[in-house]
Amino acid sequence: xxxxxxxxxxxxxxxxxxxxxxxxxxxxxxxxxxxxxxxxxxxxxxxxxxxxxxxxxxxxxxxxxxxxxxxxxxxxxxxxxxxxxxxxxxxxxxxxxxxxxxxxxxxxxxxxxxxxxxxxxxxxxxxxxxxxxxxxxxxxxxxxxxxxxxxxxxxxxxxxxxxxxxxxxxxxxxxxxxxxxxxxxxxxxxxxxxxxxxxxxxxxxxxxxxxxxxxxxxxxxxxxxxxxxxxxxxxxxxxxxxxxxxxxxxxxxxxxxxxxxxxxxxxxxxxxxxxxxxxxxxxxxxxxxxxxxxxxxxxxxxxxxxxxxxxxxxxxxx
Amino acid sequence: xxxxxxxxxxxxxxxxxxxxxxxxxxxxxxxxxxxxxxxxxxxxxxxxxxxxxxxxxxxxxxxxxxxxxxxx
Numbered sequence: 001x002x003x004x005x006x007x008x009x010x011x012x013x014x015x016x017x018x019x020x021x022x023x024x025x026x027x028x029x030x031x032x033x034x035x036x037x038x039x040x041x042x043x044x045x046x047x048x049x050x051x052x053x054x055x056x057x058x059x060x061x062x063x064x065x066x067x068x069x070x071x072x073x074x075x076x077x078x079x080x081x082x083x084x085x086x087x088x089x090x091x092x093x094x095x096x097x098x099x100x101x102x103x104x105x106x107x108x109x110x111x112x113x114x115x116x117x118x119x120x121x122x123x124x125x126x127x128x129x130x131x132x133x134x135x136x137x138x139x140x141x142x143x144x145x146x147x148x149x150x151x152x153x154x155x156x157x158x159x160x161x162x163x164x165x166x167x168x169x170x171x172x173x174x175x176x177x178x179x180x181x182x183x184x185x186x187x188x189x190x191x192x193x194x195x196x197x198x199x200x201x202x203x204x205x206x207x208x209x210x211x212x213x214x215x216x217x218x219x220x221x222x223x224x225x226x227x228x229x230x231x232x233x234x235x236x237x238x239x240x241x242x243x244x245x246x247x248x249x250x251x252x253x254x255x256x257x258x259x260x261x262x263x264x265x266x267x268x269x270x271x272x273x274x275x276x277x278x279x280x281x282x283x284x285x286x287x288x289x290x291x292x293x294x295x296x297x298x299x300x301x302x303x304x305x306x307x308x309x310x311x312x313x314x315x316x317x318x
Numbered sequence: 319x320x321x322x323x324x325x326x327x328x329x330x331x332x333x334x335x336x337x338x339x340x341x342x343x344x345x346x347x348x349x350x351x352x353x354x355x356x357x358x359x360x361x362x363x364x365x366x367x368x369x370x371x372x373x374x375x376x377x378x379x380x381x382x383x384x385x386x387x388x389x390x
Contacts, residue, residue: 111358131357132342175339183347229340233347241351253359256344261367299375306370314363 002133003126010136012045014161021162022075024155030073034166037066041173060180067170074166079156088150099142099149106138107131171275175229182225182233191237198239207248207316214239215308218259219266226272228263235259244315254315262307268300269293 015038022034044051044059051059066072080088089096111131114120125133143157153159165172185191194217202209214235221231240259244250267273271293281292288294341357341364348355 128354128356175343179343179346183350229343232343236347236351241348241353245353251363252348252353253355254363256348256355257341257360257363258367260340260344261364299371299378302374303367303371306374307367310363310366310370314366 001123001126002129004129004132007129007132007136008045008048010140012042015039015042015045017158018162018165021155021158021160022166024159025075025077025162027077028073028075028166030071031075033066033071034073034162037063037072037170038162038165040066060177063170063173072166072169074169075163077159078163079153079159099146102142102145103135103138106141107135110134110137178225178227178229179233182230185230186233186237191234194234194238195242199243207244207250208312210239210243210248211311211315212308214244214255214259215262215304215311218263219269219304222263222266223270223272226267226270226274228260228267231263231266232260235263248316250315251318254311258307258311258314262304262311265300265304265307268296 019035019038019042022028022031022038025031028034040059040063044056048056111134114125114127114130114134119125120127146152146157198210198213198217202213217235217239218228218231221234222228225231236256236259240255244255245252267276271278271290277293277296278289281289286292341360344360345355345357
């Protein structure tokens with residue numbers, strides 16, 4: 001049966017490709033730093049199960065050390081020239097975007113087909129991982145289509161993939177890092193402490209109050225930590241799971257998804273989310289470095305109210 | 319001002335986009351509490367908020383457009 005482990009091996013192979021592509025690029029003075037960074041991620045995806053908690057922890061610290069000592073660089077080499085790309089795009093026009101659309105299409109239609117045809121009973125794909133397995137399948141399919149159709153140089157996928165990965169740099173693993181931070185907070189008991197506090201404040205049975213505190217908690221924690229990804233595990237442990245889902249019997253899908261989106265409203269209002277809110281203000285040379293946030297607040301607050309209403313209605317009354 | 323508003327619109331692309339990473343994070347965190355969900359069940363419930371985001375921010379942009387038109 002194809003399960004998540006296959007996907008970890010595939011994702012590891014992609015990062016191995018980034019490592020090889022980075023090492024192959026002599027125009028990048030720091031190429032060995034990049035190769036080590038992506039190589040470590042490959043190790044984590046392929047052998048993480050065997051490394052144990054301490055081993056994986058050391059691996060993460062090594063990643064931070066590489067990024068923190070500015071050992072990541074980017075090259076200037078490209079696998080095709082600007083003229084070649086110009087010619088290719090004027091010849092093929094917007095059909096060039098088709099391979100990119102193949103990926104979500106495969107994941108989406110594939111999941112529907114899987115669920116409503118006998119495929120599910122055939123037992124080829126683990127039902128719990130089906131969307132992700134099909135996403136991976138879509139990527140492979142798109143890659144094959146590109147090679148057959150466009151006939152790029154043999155190493156184009158690896159070289160261009162690592163060029164993209166290196167231009168994003170360490171920020172690519174930021175979501176995972178922040179999520180781990182949230183998990184550490186939750187493991188340290190921040191979530192359960194808040195949960196106990198909240199449980200003491202709200203009279204049991206007041207669903208609306210619990211929803212309100214959950215959404216506002218997401219906003220406040222997101223504003224403090226700068227990212228909803230870090231806030232989610234904490235608030236899920238505090239209110240989402242014990243009170244809203246278990247005690248009050250709310251719809252877990254709604255609580256999860258809309259809870260996260262309430263956190264995004266917090267992202268719009270905090271200078272801690274520097275990459276979204278402060279950097280653009282600097283790039284646009286605004287006089288007020290908080291100019292972008294100021295404009296986002298009037299959207300964020302009504303949106304937060306809408307999210308609270310959705311949480312309450314869809315989570316408990318549908 | 320219009321450049322910054324353009325920028326706000328850009329962020330909402332981010333907010334509306336059902337970033338697969340955030341869906342997976344929700345799925346993973348809830349799974350650690352023993353609640354099994356598929357990405358589908360989660361992304362489905364992100365749609366109402368996305369619609370609200372579009373309406374709220376679209377309305378603000380329309381208002382701004384009017385204001386700018388009046389100023390001329």
